[in-house]
Amino acid sequence: MITTQEPAKPPEVSYQGAIESPVEEGAPVEIATACVPCAVGHFSTSAGLLNEAVRFKGEGITSNEVLDRIAKALEEQNTLERVDLTPEKLQRAPEWERGIATEALEQSRKLRHSLEGITSIDELEQAASHTADYYKKLNRQWYKGRFAHLGKERVETIEKRLSSEDKDRIKKRAEALIEEA
Numbered sequence: 001m002i003t004t005q006e007p008a009k010p011p012e013v014s015y016q017g018a019i020e021s022p023v024e025e026g027a028p029v030e031i032a033t034a035c036v037p038c039a040v041g042h043f044s045t046s047a048g049l050l051n052e053a054v055r056f057k058g059e060g061i062t063s064n065e066v067l068d069r070i071a072k073a074l075e076e077q078n079t080l081e082r083v084d085l086t087p088e089k090l091q092r093a094p095e096w097e098r099g100i101a102t103e104a105l106e107q108s109r110k111l112r113h114s115l116e117g118i119t120s121i122d123e124l125e126q127a128a129s130h131t132a133d134y135y136k137k138l139n140r141q142w143y144k145g146r147f148a149h150l151g152k153e154r155v156e157t158i159e160k161r162l163s164s165e166d167k168d169r170i171k172k173r174a175e176a177l178i179e180e181a
Contacts, residue, residue, distance in 0.1 A: 035084035039104040050128035
């Protein structure tokens with residue numbers, strides 16, 4: 001006679017409130033559910049791919065190097081729209097993050113439609129330029145918003161981990177970002 005056991009159930013994991021919870025020493029940091037950091041990554045990758053595609057403009061718009069990079073950028077934007085910024089995830093996002101996420105979703109759609117209809121190297125160069133510009137804007141919005149919403153306990157925990165040199169470097173960088181904005 002053969003007996004079987006039911007497989008063990010995996011532990012339940014909750015991501016609710018992950019962004020507001022204080023960081024414990026040595027504890028892993030969880031990422032928020034509406035993935036604006038993911039959007040930053042997808043736009044960063046797309047900008048890099050399109051900039052690389054432009055490097056091959058001498059081979060023409062039908063070059064495999066150009067077409068493959070456009071396809072990869074489309075893959076990035078499709079993943080952003082269909083996995084990372086779904087309506088369900090947007091609803092679970094903290095209020096301050098929703099506006100950034102919604103704008104990223106709109107920009108992703110514009111980029112995707114642009115790439116799907118691309119017909120010339122000039123259009124490729126324009127898409128590469130717009131994508132790089134938007135990536136910079138999104139990155140700045142995300143970090144500024146994130147730093148503004150860390151919460152006192154989390155800020156204090158982070159400050160304890162920083163050396164005086166790190167604090168000076170961060171202060172100088174923050175001042176430079178404020179001047180740029």
